[in-house]
Amino acid sequence: MTLAQRRLLLGVSGGIAAYKSCELVRRLRELGAHVRVVMTENATRFVTPTTFQALSGEPVRVSLWDESAEAAMGHIELARWAERVLIAPASADLMARLAQGHANDLLTTLCLATASPVYLAPAMNQQMWAHAATQANLATLRARGVHILGPAAGDQACGEVGSGRMLEPHELRAAIVASFGDQVLQGRKVVVSAGPTYEDIDPVRFIGNRSSGRMGFAVAEAAAQAGAQVTLVAGPVSLATPQGIARRVDVRSAAQMHAAVTAATADADIYIGAAAVGDYRPNSVAPQKLKKHDGAALALQLTENPDILAHLSAQRAHPFLVGFAAETQDVERYARDKLQRKGLDMIAANQVGEGLGFETADNAITLYWADGSAELPRADKALLARQLIERIADRYRAVRG
Structure with missing residues (x-):
């Protein structure tokens, strides 16, 4: 199992599951992947950009208004660089904005600008996940070819139990590895x-x-x-x-x-x-x-x-x-x-x-x-x-x- 030289863009949206994304970066790099991290403003309230920079070895982007990066159209460069875009955690708000085609921050702009496969790992309260609006957004995203990984069911940080837990880092890594995997049924x-x-x-x-x-x-x-x-x-x-x-x-x-x-x-x-x-x-x-x-x-x-x-x-x-x-x-x-x-x-x-x-x-x-x-x-x-x-x-x- 390897991700040697693969270019992965990890998007992190606001949610307590963001702490798991730190381990995810480490696990992806263990397999040789190049990982760049883009965070939403709300995500920085849970984990600092400095943490992800230390783990990825790459500068972390947060704002679409980073003058030094955007002077060379950095968001387009990132969108072209990535072979896979994985957003983990993907909050209910992030999914809603993607479903509506918003580009009001760096992460949603990248998702519109990339031609590479996009993967979402939802993470939210079980009632939010079950809400009709979230399920409608989910259906819209799937219909557009966005890959949905999870969520899993179990105990949640809010004290409730149900579907809405972000998949564990090793499960997400396995999904990304599989996306690059051998075409074991090619021609069948x-x-x-x-x-x-x-x-x-x-x-x-x-x-x-x-x-x-x-x-x-x-x-x-x-x-x-x-x-x-x-x-x-x-x-x-x-x-x-x-x-x-x-x-x-x-x-x-x-x-x-x-x-x-x-x-x-x-x-x-x-x-x-x-x-x-x-x-x-x-x-x-x-x-x-x-x-x-x-x-x-x-x-x-x-x-x-x-x-x-x-x-x-x-x-x-x-x-x-x-x-x-x-x-x-x-x-x-x-x-x-x-x-x-x-x-x-x-x-x-x-x-x-x-x-x-x-x-x-x-x-x-x-x-x-x-x-x-x-x-x-x-x-x-x-x-x-x-x-x-x-x-x-x-x-x-x-x-x-």
């Missing part, structure tokens, strides 16, 4: 399914599940970053298409997902089934909304949906197959049974339930294959997806060459 065609499926009962009701699609979308983005040509088959989710995806197919039901995946994998090298596909659907869909009748019970007759992974593995020639197993108990037993029963090359298993798996910003995975396993500890889903793709690429080369 990868199909990823993500999200839930919905099975209609009547025109207003359906059977579904709690999958948000975040993990599958993160896997699709990580595969694209690894050089793959990615087709994303998405269930009914409210997520923007990740950067670098070649094609997205939106579906609703399990039958629609089955058809879309079958078509997309006809010439694919790898299929990653991260979608939470419903096992059953109603035998028939009522043409009108079903009504209550004097407290009488409603009985639904269900029929089993087609099994996408089993269908693919039964074909003579099929892609490298990676399944997912979301379980509430006996995770390894159920995962290994599914691995063998469906003829998969690999399976990613995780425990789901309260605060785990579904509807969370992070996850933990255990990978199983015929003669081995690997633990991917709990982390932000984007970081976990990159680690997962690396493991899949390793196994793919070992099995398929």
Whole structure:
């Protein structure tokens, strides 16, 4: 793992998590990176520029009105110099200003002026992170190709518990290293399914599940970053298409997902089934909304949906197959049974339930294959997806060459 001679611009906005950025500079430099730091005025209330200067070995910029630097258009020079721009911490205010295209200080001006990838590591109170305005700004930034790292969930400096913690320095460093990493899936065609499926009962009701699609979308983005040509088959989710995806197919039901995946994998090298596909659907869909009748019970007759992974593995020639197993108990037993029963090359298993798996910003995975396993500890889903793709690429080369 190296960042030798890489040019990284670290932006620091105002927030108590700024103290972690000091260690981040040290960790980036350990791998040989050249690091220059730009701070907002509010950030200097938490950590002094002198501290970052000592750690980076470079002058620290704060003001857009630094006459000595701006005489030579220093903000443009910095924007061109950086191969990556990482803002850690990224406050709610900083994200709002970036989403609106503001350039009212040096850091936001640099973000508008750079052609290099921009990464944000959000850090804020959990209620601020959950606020509709912040989530709208997040969606806007993602749609523009800004990479979001985190946040993680846990104890916060304000005494509350929830999502909003900045990722740890080693996690951020790993994400930046991965962004420069080898294109381990270069030239490969990868199909990823993500999200839930919905099975209609009547025109207003359906059977579904709690999958948000975040993990599958993160896997699709990580595969694209690894050089793959990615087709994303998405269930009914409210997520923007990740950067670098070649094609997205939106579906609703399990039958629609089955058809879309079958078509997309006809010439694919790898299929990653991260979608939470419903096992059953109603035998028939009522043409009108079903009504209550004097407290009488409603009985639904269900029929089993087609099994996408089993269908693919039964074909003579099929892609490298990676399944997912979301379980509430006996995770390894159920995962290994599914691995063998469906003829998969690999399976990613995780425990789901309260605060785990579904509807969370992070996850933990255990990978199983015929003669081995690997633990991917709990982390932000984007970081976990990159680690997962690396493991899949390793196994793919070992099995398929």
